[in-house]
Amino acid sequence: MSSVNLSQPTSRNIRSSILSPGKVSREEAEEAVRTMILWLGDDPLREGLLDTPARVVRAFEEWFSGYRLKPEEILSMTFEEVEGYAEPVTLRGIQFESYCEHHMAPIIGVVHISYIPDRKVVGLSKLARIVDLYAKRLQVQEKLTAQIANTVQAVLNPKGVAVMISAEHQCMSTRGVLKHGVDTITTQYTGEFSLDKSRQSQFVKLVTSGISR
Template identity: 45%
Template sequence: MQNDQEHSHAKARQAVIDILDYLGEDTSRQGLQETPERFLKSMVAQTVGYSQDPYRVLEKFFEEVAGYKNLIMLQNIHFESMCEHHLAPIVGNATVGYIPNGRVVGLSKLARVVDIFAKRLQIQERLTSQIGLALDEVLLPKGVGVIIRAKHNCLCTRGAYKPNANMTTTYFSGVLDTDSVKRGEFYTAAALPWGNGVHHSQ
Protein backbone atom coordinates (compact mmCIF):
# COMPACT_ATOMS: atom_id res chain seq x y z
CA MET A 1 0.00 0.00 0.00
CA GLN A 2 2.77 2.41 0.95
CA ASN A 3 4.73 1.49 -2.17
CA ASP A 4 1.65 2.22 -4.30
CA GLN A 5 1.25 5.62 -2.66
CA GLU A 6 4.91 6.42 -3.16
CA HIS A 7 4.67 5.37 -6.81
CA SER A 8 1.56 7.52 -7.34
CA HIS A 9 3.25 10.46 -5.65
CA ALA A 10 6.31 10.09 -7.84
CA LYS A 11 4.14 10.00 -10.96
CA ALA A 12 2.24 13.10 -9.84
CA ARG A 13 5.47 14.92 -9.08
CA GLN A 14 6.86 14.05 -12.49
CA ALA A 15 3.64 15.25 -14.11
CA VAL A 16 4.13 18.69 -12.53
CA ILE A 17 7.71 18.75 -13.81
CA ASP A 18 6.48 17.79 -17.28
CA ILE A 19 3.97 20.65 -17.28
CA LEU A 20 6.68 23.13 -16.27
CA ASP A 21 8.88 21.74 -19.04
CA TYR A 22 5.99 22.16 -21.48
CA LEU A 23 5.73 25.81 -20.46
CA GLY A 24 9.38 26.28 -21.32
CA GLU A 25 10.67 26.53 -17.77
CA ASP A 26 14.01 25.29 -16.52
CA THR A 27 12.88 22.99 -13.71
CA SER A 28 16.40 22.67 -12.38
CA ARG A 29 16.66 26.32 -11.41
CA GLN A 30 16.54 27.14 -7.71
CA GLY A 31 13.15 28.84 -7.69
CA LEU A 32 11.40 25.77 -9.13
CA GLN A 33 13.19 22.93 -7.37
CA GLU A 34 10.58 22.70 -4.60
CA THR A 35 7.63 23.70 -6.78
CA PRO A 36 6.38 20.18 -7.64
CA GLU A 37 6.18 19.19 -3.96
CA ARG A 38 4.59 22.49 -2.97
CA PHE A 39 2.04 22.20 -5.74
CA LEU A 40 1.06 18.67 -4.73
CA LYS A 41 0.69 19.66 -1.08
CA SER A 42 -1.46 22.60 -2.14
CA MET A 43 -3.69 20.40 -4.29
CA VAL A 44 -4.15 17.89 -1.47
CA ALA A 45 -5.13 20.71 0.90
CA GLN A 46 -7.55 22.19 -1.62
CA THR A 47 -9.28 18.82 -2.15
CA VAL A 48 -9.27 17.50 1.42
CA GLY A 49 -13.08 17.42 1.33
CA TYR A 50 -12.99 14.14 -0.60
CA SER A 51 -11.76 12.39 2.56
CA GLN A 52 -14.45 13.92 4.80
CA ASP A 53 -18.12 13.01 5.16
CA PRO A 54 -20.50 15.97 5.54
CA TYR A 55 -23.38 13.66 6.39
CA ARG A 56 -21.59 12.36 9.48
CA VAL A 57 -21.03 15.95 10.58
CA LEU A 58 -24.76 16.68 10.36
CA GLU A 59 -25.75 13.48 12.17
CA LYS A 60 -24.71 15.12 15.45
CA PHE A 61 -28.00 16.96 15.77
CA PHE A 62 -30.21 17.86 18.73
CA GLU A 63 -33.90 17.06 19.05
CA GLU A 64 -34.57 19.14 22.17
CA VAL A 65 -35.37 22.48 20.56
CA ALA A 66 -37.97 23.77 23.05
CA GLY A 67 -40.56 24.11 20.33
CA TYR A 68 -38.44 26.41 18.16
CA LYS A 69 -39.81 26.27 14.61
CA ASN A 70 -38.61 29.40 12.82
CA LEU A 71 -35.70 30.17 10.55
CA ILE A 72 -32.14 29.42 11.64
CA MET A 73 -29.50 31.02 9.44
CA LEU A 74 -25.73 31.30 9.31
CA GLN A 75 -24.45 34.08 7.08
CA ASN A 76 -21.11 35.09 5.58
CA ILE A 77 -19.54 31.63 5.62
CA HIS A 78 -16.29 32.24 3.80
CA PHE A 79 -15.09 29.38 1.62
CA GLU A 80 -12.41 28.63 -0.92
CA SER A 81 -12.88 26.05 -3.64
CA MET A 82 -11.43 25.15 -7.03
CA CYS A 83 -13.07 25.19 -10.44
CA GLU A 84 -13.00 21.70 -11.92
CA HIS A 85 -12.72 23.07 -15.46
CA HIS A 86 -9.58 25.21 -15.07
CA LEU A 87 -8.29 24.31 -11.57
CA ALA A 88 -8.63 28.00 -10.77
CA PRO A 89 -9.70 29.33 -7.35
CA ILE A 90 -13.32 30.04 -6.44
CA VAL A 91 -13.62 32.34 -3.42
CA GLY A 92 -16.91 33.37 -1.91
CA ASN A 93 -19.42 33.42 0.91
CA ALA A 94 -22.36 31.18 1.65
CA THR A 95 -25.56 31.82 3.57
CA VAL A 96 -27.19 28.64 4.84
CA GLY A 97 -30.50 28.40 6.66
CA TYR A 98 -33.28 25.99 7.49
CA ILE A 99 -36.63 25.83 9.23
CA PRO A 100 -36.35 22.95 11.72
CA ASN A 101 -38.80 20.14 12.11
CA GLY A 102 -37.53 18.84 15.44
CA ARG A 103 -33.83 18.59 14.59
CA VAL A 104 -31.16 21.30 14.87
CA VAL A 105 -27.38 21.25 14.59
CA GLY A 106 -24.68 23.42 16.09
CA LEU A 107 -23.82 26.41 13.93
CA SER A 108 -20.26 25.20 13.40
CA LYS A 109 -21.67 22.13 11.66
CA LEU A 110 -23.23 24.30 8.96
CA ALA A 111 -19.88 25.96 8.33
CA ARG A 112 -18.10 22.60 8.24
CA VAL A 113 -20.53 21.20 5.68
CA VAL A 114 -19.84 24.18 3.43
CA ASP A 115 -16.09 23.67 3.80
CA ILE A 116 -16.20 19.93 3.13
CA PHE A 117 -18.10 20.30 -0.12
CA ALA A 118 -16.05 23.36 -1.11
CA LYS A 119 -12.73 21.55 -0.65
CA ARG A 120 -13.30 19.47 -3.77
CA LEU A 121 -13.11 20.18 -7.47
CA GLN A 122 -16.38 22.01 -7.99
CA ILE A 123 -18.77 24.04 -10.02
CA GLN A 124 -20.80 26.51 -7.99
CA GLU A 125 -24.17 25.11 -9.03
CA ARG A 126 -23.31 21.65 -7.71
CA LEU A 127 -21.72 23.04 -4.54
CA THR A 128 -24.95 24.90 -3.77
CA SER A 129 -27.15 21.85 -4.35
CA GLN A 130 -24.90 19.49 -2.39
CA ILE A 131 -25.04 21.69 0.70
CA GLY A 132 -28.82 22.01 0.51
CA LEU A 133 -29.45 18.33 -0.16
CA ALA A 134 -27.26 17.25 2.76
CA LEU A 135 -29.26 19.43 5.15
CA ASP A 136 -32.52 18.13 3.71
CA GLU A 137 -31.56 14.47 3.92
CA VAL A 138 -30.17 14.48 7.46
CA LEU A 139 -32.19 17.12 9.32
CA LEU A 140 -35.51 16.49 7.51
CA PRO A 141 -36.44 20.17 7.99
CA LYS A 142 -39.51 22.03 6.82
CA GLY A 143 -37.33 23.94 4.39
CA VAL A 144 -33.73 24.69 3.44
CA GLY A 145 -32.21 27.74 1.81
CA VAL A 146 -28.69 28.23 0.47
CA ILE A 147 -27.30 31.34 -1.22
CA ILE A 148 -23.75 31.40 -2.54
CA ARG A 149 -21.99 34.38 -4.05
CA ALA A 150 -18.47 33.82 -5.33
CA LYS A 151 -15.72 35.14 -7.54
CA HIS A 152 -14.26 32.74 -10.10
CA ASN A 153 -10.66 33.27 -11.11
CA CYS A 154 -11.30 31.40 -14.36
CA LEU A 155 -13.56 34.33 -15.30
CA CYS A 156 -11.77 37.14 -13.49
CA THR A 157 -8.17 36.55 -14.58
CA ARG A 158 -8.47 34.80 -17.96
CA GLY A 159 -10.87 34.17 -20.83
CA ALA A 160 -13.61 36.79 -20.75
CA TYR A 161 -11.59 38.65 -18.09
CA LYS A 162 -14.33 40.15 -15.94
CA PRO A 163 -12.47 40.94 -12.68
CA ASN A 164 -15.49 42.48 -10.94
CA ALA A 165 -17.98 39.73 -11.76
CA ASN A 166 -19.59 37.61 -9.03
CA MET A 167 -21.77 34.55 -9.49
CA THR A 168 -24.84 33.93 -7.32
CA THR A 169 -26.59 30.57 -6.97
CA THR A 170 -29.48 29.49 -4.76
CA TYR A 171 -31.09 26.34 -3.42
CA PHE A 172 -34.54 26.26 -1.84
CA SER A 173 -36.60 23.30 -0.67
CA GLY A 174 -39.77 22.64 1.29
CA VAL A 175 -41.70 25.69 2.41
CA LEU A 176 -38.84 27.97 1.39
CA ASP A 177 -39.39 26.74 -2.15
CA THR A 178 -43.19 26.66 -2.22
CA ASP A 179 -44.04 29.66 -0.02
CA SER A 180 -42.95 32.93 -1.64
CA VAL A 181 -43.51 34.87 1.60
CA LYS A 182 -41.17 32.63 3.60
CA ARG A 183 -38.66 32.69 0.78
CA GLY A 184 -38.84 36.48 0.81
CA GLU A 185 -38.19 36.44 4.57
CA PHE A 186 -35.13 34.31 3.91
CA TYR A 187 -33.79 36.77 1.35
CA THR A 188 -34.46 39.67 3.72
CA ALA A 189 -32.71 37.97 6.63
CA ALA A 190 -29.78 37.00 4.40
CA ALA A 191 -29.27 40.65 3.44
CA LEU A 192 -29.24 41.96 7.02
CA PRO A 193 -25.82 43.22 8.17
CA TRP A 194 -25.51 40.97 11.21
CA GLY A 195 -21.98 41.38 12.46
CA ASN A 196 -21.60 37.82 13.72
CA GLY A 197 -23.27 36.26 10.71
CA VAL A 198 -25.96 34.51 12.76
CA HIS A 199 -29.69 35.08 12.47
CA HIS A 200 -32.54 33.48 14.38
CA SER A 201 -35.98 34.42 13.12
CA GLN A 202 -38.41 35.52 15.81
Protein backbone atom coordinates in the same frame (compact mmCIF):
# COMPACT_ATOMS: atom_id res chain seq x y z
CA MET B 1 -0.82 12.81 -31.95
CA SER B 2 0.89 9.61 -33.04
CA SER B 3 4.01 10.69 -31.14
CA VAL B 4 2.31 10.05 -27.76
CA ASN B 5 4.44 7.55 -25.91
CA LEU B 6 2.61 5.70 -23.16
CA SER B 7 5.86 5.04 -21.32
CA GLN B 8 6.16 8.77 -20.52
CA PRO B 9 5.21 9.61 -16.91
CA THR B 10 2.44 12.04 -17.87
CA SER B 11 0.66 9.56 -20.08
CA ARG B 12 1.07 6.90 -17.43
CA ASN B 13 -0.55 9.23 -14.87
CA ILE B 14 -3.51 9.87 -17.13
CA ARG B 15 -3.91 6.19 -17.91
CA SER B 16 -3.72 5.03 -14.31
CA SER B 17 -6.11 7.73 -13.11
CA ILE B 18 -8.65 6.71 -15.73
CA LEU B 19 -8.28 3.09 -14.72
CA SER B 20 -8.53 3.75 -10.97
CA PRO B 21 -9.50 7.28 -9.88
CA GLY B 22 -7.95 8.25 -6.57
CA LYS B 23 -5.19 5.68 -6.90
CA VAL B 24 -2.49 7.93 -8.33
CA SER B 25 0.62 7.94 -6.15
CA ARG B 26 2.07 11.09 -4.62
CA GLU B 27 5.16 10.51 -6.77
CA GLU B 28 3.07 10.47 -9.96
CA ALA B 29 1.26 13.66 -8.89
CA GLU B 30 4.60 15.40 -8.25
CA GLU B 31 5.83 14.21 -11.64
CA ALA B 32 2.77 15.81 -13.27
CA VAL B 33 3.66 19.15 -11.64
CA ARG B 34 7.25 18.81 -12.95
CA THR B 35 5.80 18.20 -16.44
CA MET B 36 3.69 21.39 -16.19
CA ILE B 37 6.75 23.42 -15.11
CA LEU B 38 8.69 22.08 -18.10
CA TRP B 39 5.76 22.81 -20.42
CA LEU B 40 5.67 26.41 -19.13
CA GLY B 41 9.30 26.71 -20.23
CA ASP B 42 11.06 26.66 -16.86
CA ASP B 43 13.55 24.25 -15.36
CA PRO B 44 12.09 22.06 -12.59
CA LEU B 45 15.63 21.20 -11.49
CA ARG B 46 16.73 24.73 -10.69
CA GLU B 47 17.10 25.43 -6.97
CA GLY B 48 13.99 27.59 -6.53
CA LEU B 49 11.73 25.00 -8.15
CA LEU B 50 13.26 21.83 -6.77
CA ASP B 51 10.77 21.37 -3.91
CA THR B 52 7.86 22.98 -5.75
CA PRO B 53 6.18 19.76 -6.97
CA ALA B 54 6.06 18.40 -3.40
CA ARG B 55 4.70 21.72 -2.10
CA VAL B 56 2.07 21.93 -4.85
CA VAL B 57 0.87 18.42 -4.09
CA ARG B 58 0.62 19.24 -0.36
CA ALA B 59 -1.32 22.42 -1.19
CA PHE B 60 -3.66 20.46 -3.46
CA GLU B 61 -4.30 17.99 -0.62
CA GLU B 62 -5.57 20.93 1.42
CA TRP B 63 -7.50 22.66 -1.39
CA PHE B 64 -9.19 19.40 -2.37
CA SER B 65 -9.62 17.83 1.07
CA GLY B 66 -13.40 17.68 0.51
CA TYR B 67 -13.06 14.40 -1.37
CA ARG B 68 -12.02 12.68 1.86
CA LEU B 69 -14.97 13.83 4.02
CA LYS B 70 -18.40 12.23 4.52
CA PRO B 71 -21.52 14.40 5.11
CA GLU B 72 -23.24 11.77 7.29
CA GLU B 73 -20.34 11.90 9.76
CA ILE B 74 -20.34 15.71 9.92
CA LEU B 75 -24.11 16.03 10.50
CA SER B 76 -24.54 12.96 12.71
CA MET B 77 -24.59 14.84 16.05
CA THR B 78 -27.90 16.69 16.56
CA PHE B 79 -29.62 18.34 19.52
CA GLU B 80 -33.29 18.28 20.46
CA GLU B 81 -33.37 20.41 23.63
CA VAL B 82 -34.29 23.68 21.93
CA GLU B 83 -37.52 24.55 23.83
CA GLY B 84 -39.63 24.07 20.73
CA TYR B 85 -37.63 26.48 18.55
CA ALA B 86 -39.12 26.02 15.08
CA GLU B 87 -38.13 29.12 13.10
CA PRO B 88 -35.29 29.28 10.57
CA VAL B 89 -31.69 29.02 11.73
CA THR B 90 -29.55 31.09 9.37
CA LEU B 91 -25.80 31.26 8.87
CA ARG B 92 -24.86 34.33 6.89
CA GLY B 93 -21.57 34.86 5.09
CA ILE B 94 -19.70 31.56 5.37
CA GLN B 95 -16.56 32.29 3.37
CA PHE B 96 -15.30 29.63 1.01
CA GLU B 97 -12.72 28.97 -1.67
CA SER B 98 -13.38 26.43 -4.38
CA TYR B 99 -11.97 25.60 -7.81
CA CYS B 100 -13.90 25.55 -11.05
CA GLU B 101 -13.89 22.19 -12.72
CA HIS B 102 -13.33 23.69 -16.16
CA HIS B 103 -10.11 25.63 -15.50
CA MET B 104 -9.16 24.65 -11.93
CA ALA B 105 -9.21 28.40 -11.22
CA PRO B 106 -10.33 29.72 -7.80
CA ILE B 107 -13.97 30.49 -7.06
CA ILE B 108 -14.07 32.77 -4.02
CA GLY B 109 -17.20 33.86 -2.23
CA VAL B 110 -19.72 33.36 0.53
CA VAL B 111 -22.48 30.87 1.27
CA HIS B 112 -25.63 31.66 3.25
CA ILE B 113 -27.54 28.68 4.66
CA SER B 114 -30.87 28.60 6.43
CA TYR B 115 -32.89 25.64 7.64
CA ILE B 116 -36.21 25.26 9.44
CA PRO B 117 -35.67 22.64 12.17
CA ASP B 118 -37.99 19.71 12.58
CA ARG B 119 -37.31 19.16 16.31
CA LYS B 120 -33.57 18.62 15.87
CA VAL B 121 -30.86 21.21 15.31
CA VAL B 122 -27.23 20.72 14.40
CA GLY B 123 -24.05 22.40 15.66
CA LEU B 124 -23.55 25.60 13.65
CA SER B 125 -19.94 24.83 12.75
CA LYS B 126 -21.13 21.59 11.16
CA LEU B 127 -22.95 23.54 8.47
CA ALA B 128 -19.76 25.43 7.70
CA ARG B 129 -17.96 22.10 7.43
CA ILE B 130 -20.56 20.87 4.93
CA VAL B 131 -19.73 23.93 2.82
CA ASP B 132 -16.04 22.97 2.86
CA LEU B 133 -16.80 19.33 2.11
CA TYR B 134 -18.25 20.33 -1.26
CA ALA B 135 -16.26 23.53 -1.87
CA LYS B 136 -12.93 21.76 -1.53
CA ARG B 137 -13.52 19.78 -4.71
CA LEU B 138 -13.56 20.61 -8.40
CA GLN B 139 -16.86 22.43 -8.80
CA VAL B 140 -19.37 24.45 -10.72
CA GLN B 141 -21.27 26.92 -8.55
CA GLU B 142 -24.70 25.59 -9.50
CA LYS B 143 -23.74 22.08 -8.40
CA LEU B 144 -22.12 23.33 -5.18
CA THR B 145 -25.35 25.18 -4.26
CA ALA B 146 -27.54 22.15 -4.92
CA GLN B 147 -25.20 19.73 -3.12
CA ILE B 148 -25.14 21.79 0.08
CA ALA B 149 -28.95 22.23 0.14
CA ASN B 150 -29.73 18.63 -0.77
CA THR B 151 -27.25 17.18 1.72
CA VAL B 152 -28.53 19.23 4.67
CA GLN B 153 -32.07 18.25 3.65
CA ALA B 154 -31.26 14.56 3.29
CA VAL B 155 -29.11 14.09 6.40
CA LEU B 156 -30.71 16.49 8.91
CA ASN B 157 -34.24 16.18 7.49
CA PRO B 158 -35.45 19.68 8.45
CA LYS B 159 -38.71 21.25 7.19
CA GLY B 160 -36.76 23.16 4.56
CA VAL B 161 -33.34 24.41 3.50
CA ALA B 162 -32.30 27.57 1.66
CA VAL B 163 -28.84 28.13 0.24
CA MET B 164 -27.50 31.19 -1.55
CA ILE B 165 -23.98 31.47 -2.94
CA SER B 166 -22.38 34.66 -4.18
CA ALA B 167 -18.93 34.25 -5.67
CA GLU B 168 -16.33 35.59 -8.06
CA HIS B 169 -14.87 33.17 -10.59
CA GLN B 170 -11.22 33.82 -11.34
CA CYS B 171 -11.48 31.96 -14.65
CA MET B 172 -13.61 34.94 -15.69
CA SER B 173 -11.68 37.72 -13.91
CA THR B 174 -8.06 36.70 -14.62
CA ARG B 175 -8.42 35.20 -18.11
CA GLY B 176 -10.93 34.91 -20.96
CA VAL B 177 -13.35 37.85 -20.87
CA LEU B 178 -11.31 39.47 -18.04
CA LYS B 179 -14.29 40.86 -16.13
CA HIS B 180 -13.50 41.76 -12.53
CA GLY B 181 -15.96 42.25 -9.70
CA VAL B 182 -18.75 40.13 -11.18
CA ASP B 183 -20.66 38.18 -8.54
CA THR B 184 -22.39 35.01 -9.66
CA ILE B 185 -25.40 34.39 -7.42
CA THR B 186 -27.15 31.03 -7.15
CA THR B 187 -29.96 29.83 -4.88
CA GLN B 188 -31.45 26.46 -4.04
CA TYR B 189 -34.53 25.79 -1.91
CA THR B 190 -36.06 22.63 -0.48
CA GLY B 191 -39.21 21.89 1.55
CA GLU B 192 -41.02 24.94 3.01
CA PHE B 193 -38.52 27.33 1.44
CA SER B 194 -39.40 25.90 -1.94
CA LEU B 195 -43.19 25.95 -1.40
CA ASP B 196 -43.58 29.20 0.53
CA LYS B 197 -42.47 32.34 -1.35
CA SER B 198 -42.66 34.44 1.82
CA ARG B 199 -40.11 32.13 3.47
CA GLN B 200 -37.87 32.67 0.44
CA SER B 201 -38.11 36.44 0.51
CA GLN B 202 -37.52 36.46 4.29
CA PHE B 203 -34.34 34.48 3.69
CA VAL B 204 -33.13 36.68 0.83
CA LYS B 205 -33.82 39.85 2.85
CA LEU B 206 -32.01 38.47 5.88
CA VAL B 207 -28.86 37.41 4.05
CA THR B 208 -28.57 40.35 1.68
CA SER B 209 -29.29 43.22 4.08
CA GLY B 210 -26.21 45.21 4.93
CA ILE B 211 -23.69 43.08 3.10
CA SER B 212 -21.83 44.12 0.01
CA ARG B 213 -21.05 40.79 -1.61
